[in-house]
Amino acid sequence: MMGLQQIRLLTFELPMAIDRAAEFEKEALPHAASLLRYAMRIAGRGKAEAEDLVQETLLAAWRNFGQFEAGTNCKAWLFRILINLRYKQLRRAIRKAEVPLAEEEPNLSRPENISRNAEMRAAFARLSPEHREVMQLGAVEGFEIREIGEMLRIPPGTVMSRLSRARAQLRTVLQAVRPSPKETL
Amino acid sequence: MNCEQVKTVIPRYLAGESQESEAVAIEEHLAGCDHCAADLEADRQIDASLRAAMLEEEIDASSVIRRAVARMEHVMVAAGVRCWHASLRRSQCLGTGVLGCGTPDIRPSVGKRHCHGGGP
Numbered sequence: 351m352m353g354l355q356q357i358r359l360l361t362f363e364l365p366m367a368i369d370r371a372a373e374f375e376k377e378a379l380p381h382a383a384s385l386l387r388y389a390m391r392i393a394g395r396g397k398a399e400a401e402d403l404v405q406e407t408l409l410a411a412w413r414n415f416g417q418f419e420a421g422t423n424c425k426a427w428l429f430r431i432l433i434n435l436r437y438k439q440l441r442r443a444i445r446k447a448e449v450p451l452a453e454e455e456p457n458l459s460r461p462e463n464i465s466r467n468a469e470m471r472a473a474f475a476r477l478s479p480e481h482r483e484v485m486q487l488g489a490v491e492g493f494e495i496r497e498i499g500e501m502l503r504i505p506p507g508t509v510m511s512r513l514s515r516a517r518a519q520l521r522t523v524l525q526a527v528r529p530s531p532k533e534t535l
Numbered sequence: 536m537n538c539e540q541v542k543t544v545i546p547r548y549l550a551g552e553s554q555e556s557e558a559v560a561i562e563e564h565l566a567g568c569d570h571c572a573a574d575l576e577a578d579r580q581i582d583a584s585l586r587a588a589m590l591e592e593e594i595d596a597s598s599v600i601r602r603a604v605a606r607m608e609h610v611m612v613a614a615g616v617r618c619w620h621a622s623l624r625r626s627q628c629l630g631t632g633v634l635g636c637g638t639p640d641i642r643p644s645v646g647k648r649h650c651h652g653g654g655p
Contacts, residue, residue, distance in 0.1 A: 490585060521577055
């Protein structure tokens, strides 16, 4: 539920939010599915928590839509907000000394008919959070290396090295679970 | 460029963001190095497979949009604006986006209650 304090904060920029409601609907809301995909893969705590994160992102974006420059990349702007909110949540969790939920170990013992896509998703889930982040932003969502660096607040060189390591790790995991042509003979 | 140097900048090349001079140097190296060329091809396949695997899953964001818009409406109503729908009308751009004509109506009921004159 939204507290009074939050309502006052939102009301502060309300005239702008109202005047640009149609623009917000056209520019921001169509990216909700991409945000949700990212939140589900990266935040990794199930759809309900991912949806909460995306909802907060959309609200923060709406509240601050005056800062968004028309004609710039709205998707990148929304992802920056989502990532900032996620960092805030993580910091809050650390302060409260919450024990992070153990990530589910993906099941790679494969029934023969497991699809290649499912194999890839399972391999992806085994990457470290840092590697999942850059791969999801770069290879899936198509952001530039510079944009990813800005979102994650890391230098472009670090983005590139993480991408390289993530790809190498995916190759290794997939080679391990996929039988070589010789084995299938 | 040697193999190590190529390895460092290959993500930028793969993303299509290398400047021309860098791209030329990489391609010259790849032409004479089967190992790096194979690595590049493997990286390309990894990216394509990952994209396919992630996009195969259809993500339904309608529920989260509905919840977010309901919260926005709650704020607007508290501030005296009738609803999201009314604010769209006010900005004279109704029916073009996610919540407008031709798309599933996901406007929250709280908003509809405040609307006058029916939908778009």
